[in-house]
Each structure stands twice: as C-alpha cells, then as structure tokens.
Amino acid sequence: MKYLKIAIPYFMYFLFTLFICSVFFVQTVNAATYAEQTTWWNSDFYGSLGVSKSVDTKELKQVYRKLARAFHPDKYDRSDPEVKEAFTKEEAAERFLEISEAYEVLKDEDKRKEYDDFIASIPARFRPVYGESRMAKADVWVVVLGFLLVLTAIQYISQRFKYNSFVKFWKTRDDVQQWALEETEQEYQTKLKNIKKMTKQDKRILRANLVDTFLTLKSKDLDVKGGYKKLVWQELIIIRFFFSPYTIPRWFFLLFAYVIRIIRNTPTEEDKIYWTMGALKMREAQWDGLDDEEKKEYVAKQLWISDNFNKYQKEKQDEYMKSNPAQMKRYLRWKKKQR
Numbered sequence: 001m002k003y004l005k006i007a008i009p010y011f012m013y014f015l016f017t018l019f020i021c022s023v024f025f026v027q028t029v030n031a032a033t034y035a036e037q038t039t040w041w042n043s044d045f046y047g048s049l050g051v052s053k054s055v056d057t058k059e060l061k062q063v064y065r066k067l068a069r070a071f072h073p074d075k076y077d078r079s080d081p082e083v084k085e086a087f088t089k090e091e092a093a094e095r096f097l098e099i100s101e102a103y104e105v106l107k108d109e110d111k112r113k114e115y116d117d118f119i120a121s122i123p124a125r126f127r128p129v130y131g132e133s134r135m136a137k138a139d140v141w142v143v144v145l146g147f148l149l150v151l152t153a154i155q156y157i158s159q160r161f162k163y164n165s166f167v168k169f170w171k172t173r174d175d176v177q178q179w180a181l182e183e184t185e186q187e188y189q190t191k192l193k194n195i196k197k198m199t200k201q202d203k204r205i206l207r208a209n210l211v212d213t214f215l216t217l218k219s220k221d222l223d224v225k226g227g228y229k230k231l232v233w234q235e236l237i238i239i240r241f242f243f244s245p246y247t248i249p250r251w252f253f254l255l256f257a258y259v260i261r262i263i264r265n266t267p268t269e270e271d272k273i274y275w276t277m278g279a280l281k282m283r284e285a286q287w288d289g290l291d292d293e294e295k296k297e298y299v300a301k302q303l304w305i306s307d308n309f310n311k312y313q314k315e316k317q318d319e320y321m322k323s324n325p326a327q328m329k330r331y332l333r334w335k336k337k338q339r
Contacts, residue, residue, distance in 0.1 A: 045102035045115065053116070057107065064103040071096040145238075150240040159231040166228040167219045176215065185208040271282030275304035 046053055049063050055155055069075060070083050073093040086096060105111045170176060192198065198206070224230060233239060240247070261267055267275075276298050277287050287295070303309045 043102070045106055048098050048102040050108070055106075060103070061104055064099065064107075067099045068096065070336075071099060147239055148238045152236050155237055156231060159229075162228045163224065163230050166224055167222070169211070170219065170222065171215045177211065180211040180214050180218075181207070184214050225285075227285040229285075229288070272299050272302075272304070279303040279309050 048057075048066065049060070051060060051063055054103050055063075070080060071087070073089065073096060074085070076089050083092065105115050184207070188207055191206060191210075192203070222230075228327045258271065260273060273287070273295070277284070280298065280303065286290075290298075301308055301312055303312055
C-alpha cells in the first residue's frame with residue numbers, strides 16, 4: 001500500500017502531461033467522410049474554380065470570392081451581363097453550390113491532400129476529363145531511367161547472343177576439336193576401363209560429352225575481341241550514363257589535349273591508331289579483332305597520309321590482280337568507262 005500511494009500521484013501526473021501534449025502538439029486531422037469521397041469520383045474541384053493544382057491558399061480564396069459574387073443566387077440580379085446570358089438563375093445557383101463544394105475541400109489542407117490522392121488512385125481513363133487534366137504524370141527521371149534500362153537489357157541480350165554464337169562456332173572448329181580430343185584422351189581411357197560393357201554408340205557419346213565439357217570450361221577463358229567479345233559491366237549503357245558527369249568533362253579535356261598535340265605535331269601512339277582506323281574505315285570492334293602484328297604493320301605504314309594510303313591501295317590492287325587477273329581486268333575496264 002505504501003508503494004501504491006507513491007505510484008498513483010506519479011501515474012496521474014503522467015496522464016495529465018500526456019493530455020496537455022495532445023492538446024498543444026497534436027494536430028487535428030479533418031479527414032473527409034466516406035460519403036464525401038463518393039462524390040469526388042466525378043468532381044473536378046480545380047477545374048470548377050479554374051485554378052491549377054499548384055494554387056496556394058491566398059489565391060484560391062481570391063478566386064472563390066470572385067466566383068461567389070458572380071454566381072450567388074441573391075446577387076444574380078446584379079451580376080455581369082455575361083453571366084446572365086450564359087446561366088439562368090437556377091443554373092447559377094447550381095454553379096454556386098459546385099464552387100462552394102470545391103472551395104470547402106481545397107481550402108482544407110488535409111482534405112485537399114486526400115482529394116489529390118483519391119483522384120490519382122483512379123485509373124486515368126475514369127478520371128474527370130474537364131477542367132485541369134488529371135492524367136498521371138511520371139517523373140522525367142523515371143522515364144529516362146526506364147528507357148535506359150530497356151536499352152541496357154537489349155544491349156546485354158544482343159551481346160550475350162553474339163558471344164554465345166562465337167563460342168558455338170569456336171567449338172566446331174577442327175583444330176579446337178582435335179585439341180579437346182587430345183586433352184581428354186586420358187580421362188576417356190580411364191572411364192573405358194571402369195565401364196566394362198560399352199557399345200560403339202555409347203563410346204561416341206562418352207567422348208562427345210567429355211569434349212563438350214572440356215570446351216565449355218575452356219570457353220570461359222576465351223579472350224574474344226571485336227564485335228563478339230564478352231560484355232563487361234563498364235560498357236553497359238546505364239553505367240555509362242551514370243558515369244557521364246565524369247566521362248564528359250574528361251572527354252573534353254582529352255579533345256583539348258588532342259588539338260594541342262596536333263598543333264605541336266607530337267602525336268601519341270593512340271593518335272596514330274585512331275588515324276589508321278579512320279583511313280581504313282574500321283570500327284573499334286574490327287580493329288580489336290586484328291592481331292598485334294597486323295596493327296603494328298598498319299600503324300608503321302602511316303596510312304593517314306594520303307600518299308602512303310594511295311601507295312597501300314596500289315599494292316593491294318596489284319596483289320589482287322596477280323591472284324585474279326581476269327576479274328581485275330574486267331573491273332579496270334568498267335572503271336575506265338565510268339570516267
């Protein structure tokens with residue numbers, strides 16, 4: 001009893017403090033009733049008042065007062081001639097009730113938010129179509145992100161398909177098949193010893209499975225270049241987009257440095273490769289598919305210089321003429337007629 005007498009005053013003090021806090025700090029929410037919400041289905045309150053969705057309370061009040069003076073039944077006789085011409089007294093009274101209903105909802109922040117959320121929850125084709133458009137508006141960045149995700153998915157699937165196609169072709173090459181047979185021979189002989197009775201068909205299937213398993217394992221280490229190379233995450237479109245704040249300024253800096261090198265006539269090895277690709281009209285994927293020796297040979301010829309490129313073309317033409325003399329003569333005769 002002693003502890004109970006001490007605890008009761010403290011408990012009453014806690015309840016009193018909680019009540020005071022609820023009075024001063026808890027905001028009352030004037031939520032709309034279900035009956036009110038059912039009338040919102042075909043109601044365009046913003047359109048009724050002729051205001052945008054972003055209108056503030058002060059402007060809303062001014063617009064309401066102006067419309068109320070124009071359509072109030074008791075002031076209809078003193079209304080503007082345009083209002084009298086467009087509305088009868090009964091129609092003006094209905095218009096006044098519509099304006100009042102819209103203002104009662106929109107002036108209250110809680111009900112206004114409820115109304116906006118309610119309209120947004122209705123499928124677009126069932127929303128009010130008069131007044132301000134209620135069509136759902138997606139954020140620009142959401143649209144951009146969605147578009148980039150679609151492009152990235154297409155890029156990934158396409159490149160994956162190309163890489164898998166190359167691997168399938170690589171597995172069917174004679175030299176690769178022979179290499180796989182030699183590497184799996186010991187495992188094949190071991191399995192033959194363990195399995196006593198096997199038909200020729202079973203042996204062929206066993207060897208084919210061993211070769212396929214071996215090549216599948218080795219294909220993961222393939223260094224494929226060009227258009228059939230394996231896609232890495234840094235090359236994904238969406239990743240490049242997110243890194244664009246870094247890559248775009250870097251690109252401008254590299255362009256500026258490139259111009260300076262051109263002016264000073266001090267090109268780097270990368271510049272020479274870029275010029276060679278331009279002279280040969282090669283894409284980066286095609287260039288990557290060449291052997292290192294071929295790349296060095298092309299760069300050494302300095303094909304970006306017109307005289308060197310003409311000389312290179314003449315050499316290629318002579319080589320082709322020696323291998324296909326009849327066809328090359330026909331081509332030269334046709335070219336001469338075109339002039």
